[in-house]
Amino acid sequence: MVNHKRPIIKYDNIIVFPGAAQKLIKEGHHFAEEYQYEKAVECFEKAFLYEEGDEATLSAYAYALYELKAYEKAKDVCAQLLAMGTSLYVEVMELYITVCMQLKEYHQVEALIDALIEENALPPAQLEKFERLKELNMEVAKNLQQKEEVQALIEEHEFDITTFSELKPNEQALRLHRLIDTNIRQLKQELKEIIECENIHPFVRSLALILLVEQEVSIEVNVTKFERAKKVNPAHLQLPTQLPQYAQVKKIVENKLEQDPTTLEMVQYLMAKHAIVTYPFEWLPFETDDIAYSYIDFVQSMLGKVQEMDYEIMDFLQMLEKLSELQDV
Secondary structure (H helix, E strand, O other), rough: OOOOOOOEEOOOOOEOOOOHHHHHHHHHHHHHOOOHHHHHHHHHHHHHHHOOOHHHHHHHHHHHHHHOHHHHHHHHHHHHHHHHHHOOOOHHHHHHHHHHHHHOOHHHHHHHHHHHHHHHOOOOHHHHHHHHHHHHHEEEHHHHHHHHHHHHHHOOOOOOOHHHHHOOOHHHHHHHHHHOOOOHHHHHHHHHHHHHOOOOHHHHHHHHHHHHHHHHOOOOOEEEEEEEEEEOOHHHHHOOOHHHHHHHHHHHHHHHOOOHHHHHHHHHHHHHHHHHHHHOOOOOOOOOOHOOOOOOOHHHHOOOOOOOHHHHHHHHHHHHHHHHHOOOO
16 A cells, blocks of 8 residues: 655654645745745745755745845855756846855956856847946946045045145045045045145145035135135035036037037036136136136137137136146146
8 A cells, every 4th residue: 555645854853744844935935025035034944954945946045145135145055056057047147246246256256257258158138237247346346446445545644634735736636536436524624624725736625625515514614716715615515517607607608609519618628627726716806708708719729710819817717727737837
């Protein structure tokens, strides 16, 4: 006679009734579909005590681990799936690569994607997605390296006014540029001192001020440039190209050069550079109309066209051009 009864399993002297593991797996899938990842992982891990998971269950388990930021465990499960020869190869590989990025294993990610592409292991429809993953990985790795470099500079007090002042303007500008994607609040006092130091190049001082403005850092700063002085709070300042006179000059120039896009582009380029030099001031005391037409004359003279010019304003624009190139005047 054939015995149709399913055997009772014992695990650490605990009796496991038939179907218990399958019930746990079913519940785990349900919780995963409902975004209840902690409960899903708990069910899967209990089930795995009694039997090995199939690829659908392991895939759901890996994804739930990823959502819970258990990246090391998620990576191990993905590796297990790939070793099994899963039919979900592309999906599991994408998750594996994403997990490696979270673990900051950027070199491994790049090497893995390169190998997949070289060995034609990806369906043509998926190739673009993995190439985008590679580009994203490279960008994240680059940003992390830059942040680490900036942190090292901060720890070495390279933004202290004494140390910073000893650098050449182009090196000062480069160091400030590295702060763009960094939370600069920890450096607000150092940046204030840079902005207020009249021995530092005006363009560099403007870059430091713009950093504070972009992150709306509230701190009172005394700015002295071109024989003018004012107290500003970066949290309440507009960026150079958003200031009132800039908008007025821009409008006049655009109307005048509507039929001359080449000259217009050159004028706008110069205006944007020069607005950084004078920031937070503008072209005062010169009149807005005079500034606008002088920019047009300035560019046309660069293109070889002889113009009647206001030489006082022209000298001022030439000085701004030199300063915008980090030259001394």
